[in-house]
Amino acid sequence: MKLEGKVVIITGGAGGIGKETSLLFASEGAHVVVADYNKELAEATASEVDGFGVEVDVTKRAQVNRMVEDVIARYGRIDILLNNAGITMDSTLVKMSQEQWDNVIAINQTGVFHCTQAVVPHMIEAGFGRIINTSSIVGRMGNFGQTNYAATKAAVIAMTQTWAKELGRKGINVNAVAPGFIMTPMTEKMPEQVLQGMKEKVSLQRLGTPRDIANTFLFLASNDSSYINGAVIPVDGGLSI
Template sequence: MQIDLTQRSAVVTGGANGIGLATARRLATSGARVAIWDRVAAVGTAAVQSLVDAGLDVIFVEVDVTDTAGVQHAVAETMTRFGRLDILINNAGIVRDAQLVKVRDGVVTGGMSEADFDAVMSVNLKGVYTCTQAVVPHMLTRRWGRIVNATSVVAANGNFGQTNYVAAKAGVIGMTKVWARELGRRGITVNAIAPGFIATAMTEAIPPTVLQTMKDATPLSRLGTPDDVANAYCFLVSEQAGFINGAVLGVDGGLVIGT
């Protein structure tokens, strides 16, 4: 399937590395002008330069998705450069894993901190809300838009040590369905991607035995790649996906059916 995003402009949050960078590259190679929004200027600038050197139309905007004023500024800067906003990929996310509570010999010895719970909810849930609310008015003026949010297979199944992450990703699914109802009649589709185990920089530190367990749990017997997820994002923002709205697309190699 040939996807043509010429004349479209896109924002990819958390686009400086991993799945976000692969997505920015995929959208740009399909013809879109792409703004990578990320917190770390040095990493973002280097990522954009690599894409520009490949002949792609990509810019970097430094922004923290939890900062409402900063997001508004990022929207204004992107509009100045592109003149329109058609596509929003809410990809930015963090993890701060810990068990809810640890008890040894009847004594509480640890657990998830309030700070770690709040940080994950702020980036992974509120950040999606903040960016979407800031971008949508520019889609409404053209009565066309594509929004795709990053959730996770753990939103449905839970995952040990991820109270905060699972809660945030489940919330993203809920917001996706609300916005699909609210915005669909205005020509804007809102969907979500639910990745499974994906090989990124974070998985490089995982012991080989644990990685093998992850592969064994996946019916396709491998980890996904950032490009696997990027391809799904690209399809959902295309004209070909114009009648898909409020959906959660699993990109997990069959992990959900295998658990």
């Protein structure tokens, strides 16, 4: 198994791509910490993977610190951090409210900073770590109505590459995944004509699945990617080419 005995924190780990990744990592032998804003969902997913469910708001540094302390107390170390928590609050530039801007920045960008800064000292002490950040193709391409979301995903790319430079010498690999159009419970509610239009933009002519993203996370978390650092891997079916 690729992650035998590894301790993994997955933020936003209770639903969608996060849940799929929690299930996959557990099947590969990891001790999975399912960290999510929704306590009930975190605990439910954790029970499925024989893991540890934690309620955490990544915008609150005190809660993040407490989560890290609890994980260290339970397992003694943290090997892998997957920063996957994120939200969208879409609007065009002229209509976007301050609240929409602030909320998306707080979770998608500041939350990644909080979690990584809290975990990294333990990885440095161990001389080993894997940090995986969830970006998006819109972080490089932009997208209509997503000024806030695109800005955060571009920031995640910049943070990933900066941390790779800073932490590589400490034995810590930092990489990012940039998903394209992924079929989730949210997209499943879209009208069929909208979904068809999305598919037609993708050279593979289909939407991705949560497992497509989870498989890439697994690659980056495992020893198979030991010489990859500072990469941003698009998983978009060719949408961004």
